[in-house]
Amino acid sequence: MMATTPRPQVKKPLAARLTARGNPWVPQAPGLTSTIAQSAANIEERAVSSWRAFVPWWSAQTDHLRLALVVVALVAVISLLNLTAAGIGRLGASQPAPAAPAAQPAKAASTVTAPSARVLASEAAPIVPGKAWAATQLWQGSGGRVTESFSVSGHWRVDWLYNPPQSGGIFQVFIYSADGALLMDMAANTQRSGPDSTFWAGPGTYFLKINSTGGDWKLDVQDLR
Structure with missing residues (x-):
């Protein structure tokens, strides 16, 4: 009796999966499902193509150049975070400050009669x-x-x-x-x-x-x- 070899399951493309199941978090209208699935498939394809082109280029670079590129990338990320924090700070500063409480009227100072100085x-x-x-x-x-x-x-x-x-x-x-x-x-x-x-x-x-x-x-x- 010959053993039956199970067929390997073929994973459906991302577009097909999204078309079949839709987005589980945001309800989609029936007319938008195919458009969203196609856009996601295009993005996935471009990302894979870019990565395939990037890996050989990165491998061909020297160690010093790789280190320099990593440092530049870190500086760019830090600068972006600083700009974001500064924008949030300016947004908070633009909010009107709460009105200061009205000053209480000063109490009338008590009159103190100083003792008369000795005169000679x-x-x-x-x-x-x-x-x-x-x-x-x-x-x-x-x-x-x-x-x-x-x-x-x-x-x-x-x-x-x-x-x-x-x-x-x-x-x-x-x-x-x-x-x-x-x-x-x-x-x-x-x-x-x-x-x-x-x-x-x-x-x-x-x-x-x-x-x-x-x-x-x-x-x-x-x-x-």
């Missing part, structure tokens, strides 16, 4: 009817010193008596605010021997800083009351 001014000897000078503090020494605090009214004076040494010296008196944060003025700055006074307008509490490089001195503060 030098003046000539004042004459106020019905008032007289009264000593409030008295100090004496022969070097530097910081006095105690004292309080005065609107008009007051600083009196001193300086006796410098024969080699010469200097006597200085500085007026500070009671908290020590502010140097108000200089009451005395002399190298001469003898008494002298300066007059001041400005109520408040102060202290004096004395700087003496030699000799003896006496100092007092008087308030006009």
Whole structure:
């Protein structure tokens, strides 16, 4: 009994397969099926012909030329991807930005009244009817010193008596605010021997800083009351 050799199955061309089954994803109209199948067959035939022509040409090239062609192809692909990304970015940038929320009205700033600055001014000897000078503090020494605090009214004076040494010296008196944060003025700055006074307008509490490089001195503060 002779064995029967099975016949090899002949694969139908792509055009025939598409004509028989159609596109499984997109419904095709009956009149378009043959046209699409023919176009697909033409594309397949051209691709096969191009590949058959490309393989011998590629094999005939040197290794260096093949490498150069691969690099050029990669550069072209990267450039195409960059252009695509840039186009997408410009498309996104052209979209209108969302409107910013309306600014809230600013709250009215609270009014803060700054404390008035201390004012101390030098003046000539004042004459106020019905008032007289009264000593409030008295100090004496022969070097530097910081006095105690004292309080005065609107008009007051600083009196001193300086006796410098024969080699010469200097006597200085500085007026500070009671908290020590502010140097108000200089009451005395002399190298001469003898008494002298300066007059001041400005109520408040102060202290004096004395700087003496030699000799003896006496100092007092008087308030006009």
